[in-house]
Amino acid sequence: MATVRLILGDQLSPAMSSLADIDPETDTILLAEVMAECTYVKHHKKKIIFVLSAMRHFACELEDQGFSVDYVKLIDKGNTGTLKGEAQRALKKHKADRLVVTRSGEFRLAEDMETWSTDLGVDVELRDDDRFLCKLDEFNEWAEGRKELRMEYFYREMRRKTSFLMDADGKPEGGQWNFDKDNRKPIKDDLDFPGPSKFTPDEITQEVIDLVNSEFADHFGQSDGFTFATTRSQAEHALRRFIQHALPRFGDYQDAMTDKDPHLFHSVISTYLNAGLLDAHAVCAAAENAYKNGDAPLNAAEGFIRQIIGWREFVRGIYWREMPDYKTRNTLDATTPLPDFFWTGDTKMACMAQAIGQTRDHAYAHHIQRLMVTGNFALVAGLDPDEVNDWYMRVYSDAYEWVELPNTHGMAIWADGGVVGSKPYAASGKYIDRMSDHCSNCAYSVKEQTGDTACPFNALYWDFLARHEDRFKKNGRMGLVMKSLERMDSQKLDATRQRAAKILKNLDAV
Ligand SMILES: Cc1cc2nc3c(=O)[nH]c(=O)nc-3n(C[C@H](O)[C@H](O)[C@H](O)COP(=O)(O)OP(=O)(O)OC[C@H]3O[C@@H](n4cnc5c(N)ncnc54)[C@H](O)[C@@H]3O)c2cc1C
Ligand code: SF4
Incomplete structure (x- = not known):
C-alpha cells in the first residue's frame, strides 16, 4: 500500500x-x-x-x-x-x-x-531527526546526574565523539580545548569584510517574493534585496566562500561589532543549516580541512567548530530536555513591555539602532549583537520574556524554537535561572565600547553613568544588579561585580538608579 x-x-x-x-x-x-x-x-x-x-x-x-x-x-x-x-x-x-x-x-x-x-x-x-551529531538519548545520558549542564564539558565530549581537531593521541589539537580568549579582538579601521555569497532571485524566488509581499505585508522586515541561497548547491557555494574568505579571521573578530558591516567574518549559514540545505558534519569537516591545509588558524577553526558541535547541539539537547515548562519560566520576574523601537529601530542608542536596523533589512544579526546588544538590553531593562522570545522568533531567518528559545530565554535573558549559563551575560556600555565602533557615533556618552546623556546601558546595568542583589550575591561567578556594587558610593548608586528609573519609565524615548 x-x-x-x-x-x-x-x-x-x-x-x-x-x-x-x-x-x-x-x-x-x-x-x-x-x-x-x-x-x-x-x-x-x-x-x-x-x-x-x-x-x-x-x-x-x-x-x-x-x-x-x-x-x-x-x-x-x-x-x-x-x-x-x-x-x-x-x-x-x-x-x-x-x-x-x-x-x-x-x-x-x-x-x-x-x-x-x-x-x-x-x-x-x-x-527521529538524525541530522544532528548528538542524539537526544545521548544528550540525556550525558546530562543525567550532573549538577549543572555546562556547554564546555558537553563540547569536549563532542570533540572526542566526532574526532574534530583531535590529535593522534586523542588530545585536543594545539593542547587546548578552547581558544575563546583569542577570539575577542575589537574591530580595526583597515579591515575589509568579505560579505556572504549573494544570489540573484530566479523565477521561482521572484514568484515567492511577490506572494510574500501580498500575503504577509504586515510582517516585520524588508523583502527587498533578497539574495539568500535557496538550493543546496548555492548554500554549498556560500559555505565555500566563507571558508576561503572569512574563516581565517572568524576567530580573531568573532565578538567584534561595527557600524560598517552587518556580517563581519561570520559564516551566515545558520539559515541553511537549520533548514537542511547544509549538513553540520560536512560544514565542520570543511573548517577542519582549512586548518589542516594551513588556510585558517586554529583559533578560527576551533571557534567555528565549537559553535556547531558545541553550542548548536547543546541548546537543542537543553530544549528537548526542559520543554514544555522551560518556556514559562521567568526567574527574574521581568515584566517590562518590549519597547516599540525593537520594531522600528528608532532609538538614539547607536548599537541598538545598528543591530535592529540590519535585522530588519537582512533578517540577520550576529551572535554578539543578539546576545550583548539586544539581548543585554532586554536583560538589564527586565523585558517580559514572552515578548522577547516572540521578537527573536519573528525577526531572524534562522529562527526555530529549538535553537531560539535556549539562546534567548536561557543565555540572553536568564529567564531559565541558570540552565544554559551559570550567570547572566549582563554588561554595561563599556563592553560594547570595547568590542565595537558604535559608541563613537552615538548620541549618548559611554563614559557617563548618570545624567540625561549617559549611556542607558550603564545605569540599567547597575540598576539590574542592585534589583537582584540578594540573588546574585549567592552566585559565586558574580562575586567581583557584586563587590563593585557594594563598594559603589551610595550617592552615585542613587543617582544611577534614578537615571535607570527615568529610562524605564519612558523606554521608547531612549
Ligand atoms: C538571543 C539569541 C537568539 C538566537 N537565536 C537563534 C536562532 O533562532 N537560530 C539560530 O540558528 N541561532 C540563534 N542564535 C545563535 C547565533 O546567534 C546564531 O546561530 C548565529 O548568529 C548565526 O549566524 P552565523 O551563521 O553567521 O553564525 P557563526 O557565528 O558563523 O557561527 C557558525 C554556526 O554556529 C552555530 N551557532 C553559533 N552560535 C550558536 C548558538 N549560540 N546556538 C546555536 N547555534 C549556534 C550556527 O549554526 C552558526 O551558523 C541566537 C543567539 C542569541 C544570543
Ligand atoms: S554609548 Fe551606550 S547606547 Fe551608545 S552605542 Fe555605546 S553602548 Fe550603545
Missing part, C-alpha cells in the same frame, strides 16, 4: 530519515506551504521567502531524481492551511494508508503530531 512522506519546511535534505526507505514506485513526497506555519509567529518576510523558495527548489530537485512529489502552494485552491489538513488531503488523493514524517524540531508541532495517527485514522510513523 502507498505511503505519503511529509517533508517540513526545515527538512529540505534528501538524507531526511522520513525518506530513508522510500519506494519511488508507490510513495509520494508531500511538501505543503500552509498559512498556519507562516503565521503562528509572524516571521520576517525574508524568512518566509527563503523557506518557501527553498521548498519549491527542493521539490524540483526531488522530481528530477524521479520521485513523485505532491507540492501544495500557499494559495492553491483547497489548501486547508494546516499541515495535518494537507496530510489528510494527500493520503486521500494518493490512496495511501501510511504517513511517514521526521519529528518536528519545535515542541508545539511535534506534540500536535502525536495525535495525528488517531486523528487521521492511518498509521503515522514519526521518525
